Amino acid sequence: MTDSPLAATxxxxxxxxxxxxLVAQLGPDVILTGSxxxxxxxxDWSQVPSGTVPALARPRTTQELSQIMAICHExxxxxxxxxxLTGLAGAASAQDGEIAITLERMREIEEIDAVSATMTVQxxxxxxxxxxxxxxxxxxxxxxxxxxxxxxxxxxxxTNAGGNRVIKYGMARDQVLGIEAxxxxxRIITGLHKMIKNNSGYDLKNLLxxxxxxxxIITRVVLRMIPRPKAISTAWCGxxxxxxxxxxxxxxxxxxxxxxxxxxxxxxxxxxxxxxHFDQLRRPLQEDHAxxxxxxxxxxxxxxxxEQFEAFLGQMFEDGILEDAAIAQSERDALxxxxxxxxxxxxxxxxxxxxxFDISFAVRDLATAADTITKGIDKRFPGALALVYxxxxxxxxxxxxxxxxxxxxxxxAVEDFVYSVVSDLNGSVSAEHGIGLKxxxxxGKSRSVNxxxxxxxxxxxxxxxxxxxxxxxxx
Amino acid sequence: MTDSPLAATxxxxxxxxxxxxLVAQLGPDVILTGSxxxxxxxxDWSQVPSGTVPALARPRTTQELSQIMAICHExxxxxxxxxxLTGLAGAASAQDGEIAITLERMREIEEIDAVSATMTVQxxxxxxxxxxxxxxxxxxxxxxxxxxxxxxxxxxxxTNAGGNRVIKYGMARDQVLGIEAxxxxxRIITGLHKMIKNNSGYDLKNLLxxxxxxxxIITRVVLRMIPRPKAISTAWCGxxxxxxxxxxxxxxxxxxxxxxxxxxxxxxxxxxxxxxHFDQLRRPLQEDHAxxxxxxxxxxxxxxxxEQFEAFLGQMFEDGILEDAAIAQSERDALxxxxxxxxxxxxxxxxxxxxxFDISFAVRDLATAADTITKGIDKRFPGALALVYxxxxxxxxxxxxxxxxxxxxxxxAVEDFVYSVVSDLNGSVSAEHGIGLKxxxxxGKSRSVNxxxxxxxxxxxxxxxxxxxxxxxxx
Numbered sequence: 033m034t035d036s037p038l039a040a041t042x043x044x045x046x047x048x049x050x051x052x053x054l055v056a057q058l059g060p061d062v063i064l065t066g067s068x069x070x071x072x073x074x075x076d077w078s079q080v081p082s083g084t085v086p087a088l089a090r091p092r093t094t095q096e097l098s099q100i101m102a103i104c105h106e107x108x109x110x111x112x113x114x115x116x117l118t119g120l121a122g123a124a125s126a127q128d129g130e131i132a133i134t135l136e137r138m139r140e141i142e143e144i145d146a147v148s149a150t151m152t153v154q155x156x157x158x159x160x161x162x163x164x165x166x167x168x169x170x171x172x173x174x175x176x177x178x179x180x181x182x183x184x185x186x187x188x189x190x191t192n193a194g195g196n197r198v199i200k201y202g203m204a205r206d207q208v209l210g211i212e213a214x215x216x217x218x219r220i221i222t223g224l225h226k227m228i229k230n231n232s233g234y235d236l237k238n239l240l241x242x243x244x245x246x247x248x249i250i251t252r253v254v255l256r257m258i259p260r261p262k263a264i265s266t267a268w269c270g271x272x273x274x275x276x277x278x279x280x281x282x283x284x285x286x287x288x289x290x291x292x293x294x295x296x297x298x299x300x301x302x303x304x305x306x307x308x309h310f311d312q313l314r315r316p317l318q319e320d321h322a323x324x325x326x327x328x329x330x331x332x333x334x335x336x337x338x339e340q341f342e343a344f345l346g347q348m349f350e351d352g353i354l355e356d357a358a359i360a361q362s363e364r365d366a367l368x369x370x371x372x373x374x375x376x377x378x379x380x381x382x383x384x385x386x387x388x389f390d391i392s393f394a395v396r397d398l399a400t401a402a403d404t405i406t407k408g409i410d411k412r413f414p415g416a417l418a419l420v421y422x423x424x425x426x427x428x429x430x431x432x433x434x435x436x437x438x439x440x441x442x443x444x445a446v447e448d449f450v451y452s453v454v455s456d457l458n459g460s461v462s463a464e465h466g467i468g469l470k471x472x473x474x475x476g477k478s479r480s481v482n483x484x485x486x487x488x489x490x491x492x493x494x495x496x497x498x499x500x501x502x503x504x505x506x507x
Numbered sequence: 508m509t510d511s512p513l514a515a516t517x518x519x520x521x522x523x524x525x526x527x528x529l530v531a532q533l534g535p536d537v538i539l540t541g542s543x544x545x546x547x548x549x550x551d552w553s554q555v556p557s558g559t560v561p562a563l564a565r566p567r568t569t570q571e572l573s574q575i576m577a578i579c580h581e582x583x584x585x586x587x588x589x590x591x592l593t594g595l596a597g598a599a600s601a602q603d604g605e606i607a608i609t610l611e612r613m614r615e616i617e618e619i620d621a622v623s624a625t626m627t628v629q630x631x632x633x634x635x636x637x638x639x640x641x642x643x644x645x646x647x648x649x650x651x652x653x654x655x656x657x658x659x660x661x662x663x664x665x666t667n668a669g670g671n672r673v674i675k676y677g678m679a680r681d682q683v684l685g686i687e688a689x690x691x692x693x694r695i696i697t698g699l700h701k702m703i704k705n706n707s708g709y710d711l712k713n714l715l716x717x718x719x720x721x722x723x724i725i726t727r728v729v730l731r732m733i734p735r736p737k738a739i740s741t742a743w744c745g746x747x748x749x750x751x752x753x754x755x756x757x758x759x760x761x762x763x764x765x766x767x768x769x770x771x772x773x774x775x776x777x778x779x780x781x782x783x784h785f786d787q788l789r790r791p792l793q794e795d796h797a798x799x800x801x802x803x804x805x806x807x808x809x810x811x812x813x814e815q816f817e818a819f820l821g822q823m824f825e826d827g828i829l830e831d832a833a834i835a836q837s838e839r840d841a842l843x844x845x846x847x848x849x850x851x852x853x854x855x856x857x858x859x860x861x862x863x864f865d866i867s868f869a870v871r872d873l874a875t876a877a878d879t880i881t882k883g884i885d886k887r888f889p890g891a892l893a894l895v896y897x898x899x900x901x902x903x904x905x906x907x908x909x910x911x912x913x914x915x916x917x918x919x920a921v922e923d924f925v926y927s928v929v930s931d932l933n934g935s936v937s938a939e940h941g942i943g944l945k946x947x948x949x950x951g952k953s954r955s956v957n958x959x960x961x962x963x964x965x966x967x968x969x970x971x972x973x974x975x976x977x978x979x980x981x982x
Binding site: 145147148149150191192194198199202203205206215219220221222223224225226227228229230231232233234235236238239241242243247258259260262278282285286287288289290291331332333340392393394395396397423425426427428458459460461462463464465466467471475478479480482483484485486487489490492493494505506 | 620622623624625666667669673674677678680681690694695696697698699700701702703704705706707708709710711713714716717718722733734735737753757760761762763764765766806807808815867868869870871872898900901902903933934935936937938939940941942946950953954955957958959960961962964965967968969980981
């Protein structure tokens, strides 16, 4: 952690009258206090702990949330916004004195419009329910991430989450057509439109998305659904150098009929580590290679999908781009490949103090970035582990560093070093997890002084009393 | 026009010392005045006229533009931002007392990064040059519109332009990875990143895009390039009802290997009018139909593209969705189809006082919207013409209305009626052209009171002296 979250907010200064007023107006079923919330978890999946929370608000409607915020605004009462609490940057971890607001009672799918291919949902709706409802309507909701069973769509949008299929379908923001939100002072802004094209004034939708609860509370959204792919092909590829990797990406995008829906790259140190440490993993290729790629392509015609996919890989082999490849012959095979890619979910058991980075660069710079970082860590911390893998097509790599017996100072030194490389290469300190409380001290490594000043001016214009998720993104 | 642009800005109050200071600091080559600009056009393609312009600034660099804005900010001097002057909402038409700033000297393509598939360009760069440079690098820049030969990318982004291929590739904003802009007070915000994923703080990029020059002046952008399609198939389809149209759209998106790159729908009144009035147009199908669709699909494999496209249309015919279809057998055929769709470019010659609407709805509501609007116009103005066509997949229709011998009051009455239908059906008064000065009086028909108040708060935070394109979007 680069920041002490306990220092993020001033000590609790909740006025007891504010809580009383909330209870009086909303009722004790909506505003919980005391023993009713004593066992409640108020921290998200990040390492940012929660503080002492004076009350939990559980609005059932946008109107109730509007009333809650009007009271909090008047009282200058800070709030933390909570969905499924699966965030990885600490934006949802309620700090000392903050009233926690959960959207857990607003999880309805309000409408599926099969002709317009849209779905209108409440912000507390869990991602997996949305995916399932789309499938039932004969469509596909492509946004997917590990926390799908808990993550609420409001939080997914507040952090503009990514996932594995960004390369084809874009980030969370790209799935949204319309939005409704409650502002800091309780006003509701409603823009629940279903149009792809809507050039009428400022893009408030994209401003709210990714603002991590600091500019408004997303309450309802119109999502777009897309046609369900008819077939999926998956291959595990071995390549000899980075140029071959980027060539494979570009040719796959140009030549595979359905394009590329996932392009996950693993460096050998990552590959060898996970194959060596997790017995349940099946090694996809027997020989060693300089790079491994998990390539996935969706198609519209199941009859010819495999044949075309194989022909493409054959051509890549002939052209000297691939050294070797294994094509999944079954769903089980494909899952085995994905298990190798998804092994980091088990890392915290092996390495409780691991440092996980979610950084991005221009695709061209990825090999340099990975090299500089891993060699730099190796030189500075002999015996340390630095594993690199990620969504290459999006420029996003995840780096896992672990320093045996490393103390806080060592962790800080690794972070400082990695983020200096990010800054030097004009990359981003957060590709898909957000800034929250966890990374606000390094925001300046990838956003300029004037950009941050502009963000603060917008924050101040929309939340002049600084009550919405205070201290997240910037102090 | 729903607004008097002459009332948009107060009478000229330019302080002559401001002009003197600009000339002294930037030189007479950058700051032109008097006879040097007497013959210069300061209005865009909209019907919004320009006013008396005291000076024209022609910065060569972001730094020079920064100096210009710092002086204007200090003096409270309003400015109008100009690219190719092809806008259709009047945002670029310089009003009385506004200094016009043109980006015409900043039209360089600074870098093409073929590995990252990105292009870094200056804002004055013309759209067609960008398309050509992408093609030379073996890529494709899919954003396309009629004004491609004049439109500057800065203006294309300031208005978030659309065009014909939005259904597959998105709006102008979807082509941008990074952005640099000069703020009202001359500060430069630099975010020229190349990553698809970058969740580090507020999305200033999407806020600037579509803000029509009111929040900042876009100076440089990083654009993404995509693989060039290997083959394009085009068909002209005749259908019996609106359900068949939306079914064709959904099935084409699901079943054509390369999806749908254009889906242009024409109502019979439009079809019959253009075929009847323009001798050079070739009628694509001999029989009459309730709807006509121009369908285009791009593919990655030229060998099997035609065969798959024909098989799909055959299936649609068998399933009773298509009544008839003509497949383009040559590029000439495809251009002939597009000529029928693009005929409105010639309309102003036939109908100098036509009223053109650029509106959008949920796809489901498009038939109702078109019906309500055309019948309503017919009832209110017997003998009036109302033609409907548009980008159906995006929910965007263009409506052309013409009232023979209609005066200003009649035009206003048509506009009031059409925008009331837009409001009733939760549509947008501007799908892809923007609001500018031309439509600011109807912004409230598709944005809520609280949304507009939020926009104004943001404007005030970033441009407290209201000097950047004042009066555009809202008064």
